[in-house]
Amino acid sequence: MSNDPVPAGEPAGTGAPTEALAQLLRRSARGDEAAFAEFYDATAARVHGLIRRVIRDPAQSEEVTQEVYWEVWRTASRYDSNAGSPLAWLMTVAHRRAVDRVRASEASHRRESSWSGRNQPVPHDETAERATTALEAARVRSAMTQLTDLQREALQLAYFGGYTHREVAAMLDLPVGTAKTRIRDGLIRLRDALGVAR
Amino acid sequence: MIDIHALSGAYVVDALDDTERSLFEAHLADCPACRDEVAELTETTAVLSSSLVEEPPSHLRDSILAGITTMRPLPPLVPDLAEHRRRRFRWMPSLMVAAAVLTAIAVGTLLIGNAGDPEQPVLTADDVISAEDAERVRVELDGARAVIVRSASVGHAAIITREMPPPPDGMVYQLWLQDPDGSLASAGLMPRERNQTLLLEGDATSAIGAGITVEPEGGSPQPTSEPIIFVALS
Numbered sequence: 001m002s003n004d005p006v007p008a009g010e011p012a013g014t015g016a017p018t019e020a021l022a023q024l025l026r027r028s029a030r031g032d033e034a035a036f037a038e039f040y041d042a043t044a045a046r047v048h049g050l051i052r053r054v055i056r057d058p059a060q061s062e063e064v065t066q067e068v069y070w071e072v073w074r075t076a077s078r079y080d081s082n083a084g085s086p087l088a089w090l091m092t093v094a095h096r097r098a099v100d101r102v103r104a105s106e107a108s109h110r111r112e113s114s115w116s117g118r119n120q121p122v123p124h125d126e127t128a129e130r131a132t133t134a135l136e137a138a139r140v141r142s143a144m145t146q147l148t149d150l151q152r153e154a155l156q157l158a159y160f161g162g163y164t165h166r167e168v169a170a171m172l173d174l175p176v177g178t179a180k181t182r183i184r185d186g187l188i189r190l191r192d193a194l195g196v197a198r
Numbered sequence: 199m200i201d202i203h204a205l206s207g208a209y210v211v212d213a214l215d216d217t218e219r220s221l222f223e224a225h226l227a228d229c230p231a232c233r234d235e236v237a238e239l240t241e242t243t244a245v246l247s248s249s250l251v252e253e254p255p256s257h258l259r260d261s262i263l264a265g266i267t268t269m270r271p272l273p274p275l276v277p278d279l280a281e282h283r284r285r286r287f288r289w290m291p292s293l294m295v296a297a298a299v300l301t302a303i304a305v306g307t308l309l310i311g312n313a314g315d316p317e318q319p320v321l322t323a324d325d326v327i328s329a330e331d332a333e334r335v336r337v338e339l340d341g342a343r344a345v346i347v348r349s350a351s352v353g354h355a356a357i358i359t360r361e362m363p364p365p366p367d368g369m370v371y372q373l374w375l376q377d378p379d380g381s382l383a384s385a386g387l388m389p390r391e392r393n394q395t396l397l398l399e400g401d402a403t404s405a406i407g408a409g410i411t412v413e414p415e416g417g418s419p420q421p422t423s424e425p426i427i428f429v430a431l432s
């Protein structure tokens with residue numbers, strides 16, 4: 001393992017550099033449907049992969065992926081390149097919507113099955129995998145080893161499980177109020193290991 | 199008591215409940231350090247899912263691209279306007295949606311026999327709550343509940359809270375009444391109590407709305423953040 005900061009390059013799994021994605025968003029904001037289709041093709045596998053992981057149910061995941069891209073189409077003009085990368089903006093929209101969906105439906109079977117099933121294989125389509133994705137994923141795996149077990153578990157339950165920090169605390173037998181600290185500390189370590197900067 | 203800065207990580211991964219989220223977003227407006235940290239952690243989070251790659255079915259692509267032909271992209275937020283909105287915050291109906299933290303349910307007119315003493319010289323929250331024309335709006339926010347009551351005949355409003363989490367250190371909940379012209383007048387500061395019944399300061403006879411913001415200790419002459427609770431009064 002290495003904790004050398006690796007400069008972030010092309011966003012993994014998008015097959016497009018940050019500036020190209022930002023350009024496509026700017027054109028989408030002006031109503032350019034072809035640019036939006038290109039943006040979709042470059043990012044849909046990442047968005048859908050995350051949504052599938054959080055929601056699990058295939059039909060609901062498709063609905064949410066659709067909602068996400070429709071929101072992106074309507075709000076592309078609100079993307080501010082000074083505030084962050086297009087991929088970070090997109091994944092934030094996707095995650096928020098996925099979490100809203102699981103909390104709203106609060107399907108009890110998910111609540112029960114998800115915790116025991118958190119080590120199940122993640123959605124992963126080999127045919128969609130690109131070289132950059134494998135590289136980036138390896139980088140993230142390596143960076144994750146810098147986290148303590150509790151930091152890693154808390155972060156994964158919150159981000160991939162869609163649980164609130166209180167729920168995470170209950171699941172990990174942590175005092176209420178400490179899970180949010182573990183999540184933050186974990187993210188900060190990850191940020192430093194990945195050399196993520198704005 | 200919440201250390202508000204420590205919520206940044208949970209905020210980025212959407213692990214806050216609605217109340218905490220709106221508190222933290224109010225804090226973000228005033229804390230450059232948290233804004234920077236949130237930006238960096240957001241980039242970090244985006245990388246976290248890089249191994250999760252799943253091509254959606256092609257019918258989804260068709261449906262999404264067909265859908266956008268019927269949707270109009272929103273115009274950009276003009277910087278001037280955004281700045282203006284931040285400095286001189288006005289409660290517009292759209293902000294109630296933007297805040298999106300609450301569902302206000304108009305409960306309708308409550309009829310309770312007037313138990314108050316008509317000779318009572320000092321007005322209390324009870325006078326408002328038990329007035330025959332008391333108009334109540336109930337708000338629920340993730341476990342916390344509040345009821346805002348206004349009586350035109352008494353000329354005042356009151357608020358009842360249950361299980362309301364305390365504001366962050368150094369901050370206070372401030373009450374506001376909105377006049378028909380849209381202007382906002384402070385209606386007092388709320389003591390740090392989870393459960394309380396409080397009379398709002400000022401004349402509420404013609405108020406068209408009431409709300410709560412998180413303000414620095416001592417309160418502010420005008421709101422400096424978006425409301426965590428806002429209700430329209432008729």
Ligand SMILES: [Zn+2]
Pocket residue numbers: 202203225229231232
């Ligand atoms: Zn802060």
